[in-house]
Amino acid sequence: MIIYKFRNKYKIFTDFSKKIILNNSNIKNFLGSFSNKKYKKEQDLFIGFFGYEILCNLLNIRLKNQKKTNFYKGIFYKPETVITISDKVKISSNIKQNKFNNKFNPTKILSPFKINTDFNKYKRIFNLFSKKIKQGETYQIKICTKYKNNSVINPVNFFWKLMKVNSSPESFMIRDKNYSIVSCSPETLIEKKGLKLKTKPIAGTLKKNPKLNKSKALSFFKNNNKETKEHNMIVDMERNDLSRICKPGTVRITRKKYVEEYKHLFHYVTTIEGNLRKKIKLINIIKSMMPGGSVIGCPKIRTLELLNSQEKEDRNIFTGSFGFIKFNEDLRFNIIIRSILNFQNKSEISAASGVVLESSPRKEFNENFIKAKSLLELFK
Amino acid sequence: MIYIIDHQDSFTWNVVHQFAEFEKVYCSDYFNLNLKLLKKSDVIVFSPGPGSPKDYPETSKIYKLFKGKKKIIGICLGFQLILFNEGGIIKQQNNIYHGYQSKVKVNNKSKIFQKNKIFKIGRYHSLKLREPFKSNNIDITMRCTKSNTPMAFEDNLNKVYGFQFHPDSFLTENGKFFIKKILSYK
Numbered sequence: 001m002i003i004y005k006f007r008n009k010y011k012i013f014t015d016f017s018k019k020i021i022l023n024n025s026n027i028k029n030f031l032g033s034f035s036n037k038k039y040k041k042e043q044d045l046f047i048g049f050f051g052y053e054i055l056c057n058l059l060n061i062r063l064k065n066q067k068k069t070n071f072y073k074g075i076f077y078k079p080e081t082v083i084t085i086s087d088k089v090k091i092s093s094n095i096k097q098n099k100f101n102n103k104f105n106p107t108k109i110l111s112p113f114k115i116n117t118d119f120n121k122y123k124r125i126f127n128l129f130s131k132k133i134k135q136g137e138t139y140q141i142k143i144c145t146k147y148k149n150n151s152v153i154n155p156v157n158f159f160w161k162l163m164k165v166n167s168s169p170e171s172f173m174i175r176d177k178n179y180s181i182v183s184c185s186p187e188t189l190i191e192k193k194g195l196k197l198k199t200k201p202i203a204g205t206l207k208k209n210p211k212l213n214k215s216k217a218l219s220f221f222k223n224n225n226k227e228t229k230e231h232n233m234i235v236d237m238e239r240n241d242l243s244r245i246c247k248p249g250t251v252r253i254t255r256k257k258y259v260e261e262y263k264h265l266f267h268y269v270t271t272i273e274g275n276l277r278k279k280i281k282l283i284n285i286i287k288s289m290m291p292g293g294s295v296i297g298c299p300k301i302r303t304l305e306l307l308n309s310q311e312k313e314d315r316n317i318f319t320g321s322f323g324f325i326k327f328n329e330d331l332r333f334n335i336i337i338r339s340i341l342n343f344q345n346k347s348e349i350s351a352a353s354g355v356v357l358e359s360s361p362r363k364e365f366n367e368n369f370i371k372a373k374s375l376l377e378l379f380k
Numbered sequence: 381m382i383y384i385i386d387h388q389d390s391f392t393w394n395v396v397h398q399f400a401e402f403e404k405v406y407c408s409d410y411f412n413l414n415l416k417l418l419k420k421s422d423v424i425v426f427s428p429g430p431g432s433p434k435d436y437p438e439t440s441k442i443y444k445l446f447k448g449k450k451k452i453i454g455i456c457l458g459f460q461l462i463l464f465n466e467g468g469i470i471k472q473q474n475n476i477y478h479g480y481q482s483k484v485k486v487n488n489k490s491k492i493f494q495k496n497k498i499f500k501i502g503r504y505h506s507l508k509l510r511e512p513f514k515s516n517n518i519d520i521t522m523r524c525t526k527s528n529t530p531m532a533f534e535d536n537l538n539k540v541y542g543f544q545f546h547p548d549s550f551l552t553e554n555g556k557f558f559i560k561k562i563l564s565y566k
Contacts, residue, residue, distance in 0.1 A: 241390070248396070
């Protein structure tokens with residue numbers, strides 16, 4: 001079962017008739033298969049995720065130094081039933097008699113969380129990357145740290161608990177037989193309808209407190225040098241990624257530098273849109289936009305190479321993308337951040353924060369903890 | 381046709397779209413050049429990119445091959461790459477500018493832009509030209525109003541031009557104007 005929250009609706013996808021496990025040799029065929037399909041009903045789509053590694057591989061970047069957990073590089077499912085919950089409930093299904101699998105595993109915590117990169121290691125990488133920024137090798141780079149424990153989780157329970165404290169606009173849950181993912185992602189990486197493309201990069205996060213409101217948050221972002229330049233960079237980078245596949249002259253910023261308010265934090269967001277060139281295939285869209293720039297750094301290729309030389313563990317789903325592709329090739333994908341992956345009785349939570357010269361390793365190291373906190377608390 | 385050499389930057393396609401408003405553009409990676417099309421093109425553009433000019437000997441070769449024969453425009457790393465090939469030394473700045481908006485002022489050496497005119501522009505660079513820099517044909521024509529850093533040059537004899545800033549950035553006001561002026565200058 002999959003639950004995806006977007007545009008303030010919850011959609012439940014279930015009764016899967018197909019499951020495609022992606023690898024480097026079948027991904028092109030999978031993405032190419034949509035051009036001869038027809039979209040008639042709501043369930044005419046594939047829903048699932050691309051992991052970080054397969055997205056790097058699409059850009060001809062290999063992850064050689066990473067310790068791997070052998071988790072799937074990507075999986076897509078064909079649902080036969082879609083249930084939409086907004087102000088009313090709508091069910092669209094090809095199945096006459098639904099047989100829901102009601103057996104949920106109870107959550108079991110078998111060991112406390114441990115971090116994979118301690119502060120000293122983090123500081124070493126931070127200082128190395130600061131040097132690379134001074135040399136112009138990268139302009140901005142995000143270091144990922146991971147928290148892991150031994151546990152079994154009940155993802156449905158976790159998901160609703162999470163929605164109570166942080167119902168981000170791109171939240172989702174996947175429950176399969178041998179793994180589950182629970183995420184409160186806030187970021188829409190790409191939305192395609194016909195030839196219209198849209199992306200909504202987030203760069204800038206501010207924790208809420210009683211003295212802050214939306215307009216104060218906006219002036220904080222505007223007057224903060226670090227936030228402003230990080231945001232500017234991501235905006236130009238996303239304009240670039242869209243321009244790669246869009247008609248010249250159509251890529252434009254439609255909403256510049258605004259604040260979105262969530263239960264615990266404010267985000268600094270910009271909306272960019274463009275019109276797709278006619279002959280562009282799905283795989284080109286994926287390769288241009290993924291992995292999402294705001295969680296990698298800039299420029300993409302050199303920065304990915306630097307990251308992969310220093311991060312010792314596979315990011316797995318983290319900074320990959322979850323979403324769906326309809327049979328008419330319309331699609332919607334988020335960036336997988338703020339997520340729990342439970343696989344082989346282990347849970348992992350990853351967080352990333354940016355190295356820029358105005359920052360300090362201590363501050364960014366702590367920011368990773370703040371980002372992971374609401375997920376870590378679900379285990380209490 | 382305009383040939384843009386991409387140094388695998390995440391801003392190159394902003395450059396492509398900006399030039400595409402004026403002429404047909406062909407873009408390829410610096411390690412995958414199409415010499416036939418390069419020969420056919422009227423203008424060659426060196427894109428921004430990570431690292432420093434010495435990392436891109438392929439592009440330096442192209443510069444030497446076509447200097448004086450075609451109009452050549454360098455942006456950011458491309459700007460540094462041309463100056464590097466003209467004997468300039470490219471060094472680290474004390475203050476690093478990534479994602480900054482600054483002001484530049486045109487000096488009296490420019491034949492294309494109006495003297496004393498001030499523009500708001502977007503910057504993404506760690507490195508800059510070390511001065512003094514001496515050249516027979518190249519004039520620094522714009523400087524940062526605060527730091528005096530060289531931000532544009534013109535070599536009107538060989539028709540070689542460069543911008544340290546990004547006319548393609550949304551931080552640059554009316555960035556198209558710079559490209560239009562350079563492309564139309566005969």
